[in-house]
Amino acid sequence: MRVFIAALVLTLSAASPVWAQAAPRASYQDQWVRTEPTDPSEEWLIAFGGRMYSQWAEVLDQNLPVKGAPGGGGYGDAPKAKGPDIWKCATCHGWDYKGVGANKATNLRGLVGGDPARVVKALRNERHRYTPEMIPDDAAMRLGLFLTKGQYDVDKVIDPVTKKINGNPVRGKAAFQNLCASCHGYDGKAQNFAGTKAPEFIGTVARTNPWLLIHTARNGFPGEAMPANFWMGMDILGDIGSYAQTLPEK
Numbered sequence: 001m002r003v004f005i006a007a008l009v010l011t012l013s014a015a016s017p018v019w020a021q022a023a024p025r026a027s028y029q030d031q032w033v034r035t036e037p038t039d040p041s042e043e044w045l046i047a048f049g050g051r052m053y054s055q056w057a058e059v060l061d062q063n064l065p066v067k068g069a070p071g072g073g074g075y076g077d078a079p080k081a082k083g084p085d086i087w088k089c090a091t092c093h094g095w096d097y098k099g100v101g102a103n104k105a106t107n108l109r110g111l112v113g114g115d116p117a118r119v120v121k122a123l124r125n126e127r128h129r130y131t132p133e134m135i136p137d138d139a140a141m142r143l144g145l146f147l148t149k150g151q152y153d154v155d156k157v158i159d160p161v162t163k164k165i166n167g168n169p170v171r172g173k174a175a176f177q178n179l180c181a182s183c184h185g186y187d188g189k190a191q192n193f194a195g196t197k198a199p200e201f202i203g204t205v206a207r208t209n210p211w212l213l214i215h216t217a218r219n220g221f222p223g224e225a226m227p228a229n230f231w232m233g234m235d236i237l238g239d240i241g242s243y244a245q246t247l248p249e250k
């Protein structure tokens with residue numbers, strides 16, 4: 001008991017509050033993060049695909065390839081992402097799914113309502129060169145489900161120029177304080193997603209990359225016990241996003 005109190009006093013008197021760093025995931029949460037339901041709902045598969053879109057290797061318990069790039073880096077205007085990040089879908093296709101840069105062929109919005117198998121095929125083509133060892137067919141199908149059934153029109157929620165998220169921040173506050181705050185804190189600062197020099201909190205991401213915020217809120221965070229809120233619908237996610245844009249950036 002005395003040891004415990006001493007530790008508590010030490011922690012409380014430390015310069016930064018106890019909750020300023022992300023706590024390690026409890027092992028029971030691996031039940032959710034690293035295993036699968038025996039009877040997955042389609043929504044679960046779609047959100048799995050959404051997390052793969054963020055970082056497929058993490059979701060599949062692998063590492064991103066350290067060398068090379070899809071298509072050998074031979075795209076007309078492939079973004080200049082360095083290192084393994086070049087293998088992430090969003091690097092070329094964007095967090096709004098509309099493609100990065102001037103290459104309109106990277107816009108994936110046309111896939112909505114289409115055949116998910118088309119995505120599997122695209123991943124195997126000479127442009128992408130994702131092998132079945134990297135992304136097995138069943139996992140590739142989940143990416144396909146996400147892109148054909150799980151995408152949404154971001155322009156309905158986010159102003160592409162001002163980056164403002166349309167929503168009702170009063171309703172968003174209620175959802176944020178009761179749900180997101182359990183891991184991110186009431187001010188969104190309980191976890192820092194970047195370094196200590198240039199910290200990134202919920203309020204930072206909400207303003208700098210609202211598309212990433214909405215994508216993550218819907219699909220969860222790869223390899224972490226953050227729930228996918230796909231089932232909520234875009235209205236409430238927009239509300240949460242608009243409230244998140246009022247939270248502190250630093």
Ligand code: HEC
Pocket residue numbers: 053056069070075078079086087088089090091092093103105106108110111118119122123127128130143
């Ligand atoms: C290095 C850039 C790059 C990365 C990374 C990348 N793509 Fe692509 N992708 C492209 C380009 C460029 C095209 C345009 C079509 C072409 O040139 O073949 C494309 C086309 C596609 C298409 C075909 C669209 C259609 O209309 O049929 C799909 C599907 C696709 N990508 C999915 C993905 C997914 C899923 C990932 C992540 C696992 C991914 N891409 C990663 C560059 C990339």
Ligand code: HEC
Pocket residue numbers: 022176179180181182183184191192193194202205212213216217221224225226227229240244
């Ligand atoms: C059960 C815990 C938990 C809940 C609830 C939760 N998150 Fe997270 N969230 C996490 C973890 C863990 C991370 C990853 C942090 C890291 O790796 O730095 C994360 C990361 C994020 C990121 C960072 C994305 C990026 O790539 O920078 C955003 C944005 C986010 N969460 C938004 C939300 C929103 C909005 C809600 C409520 C709808 C929410 N989270 C609810 C645990 C949670």
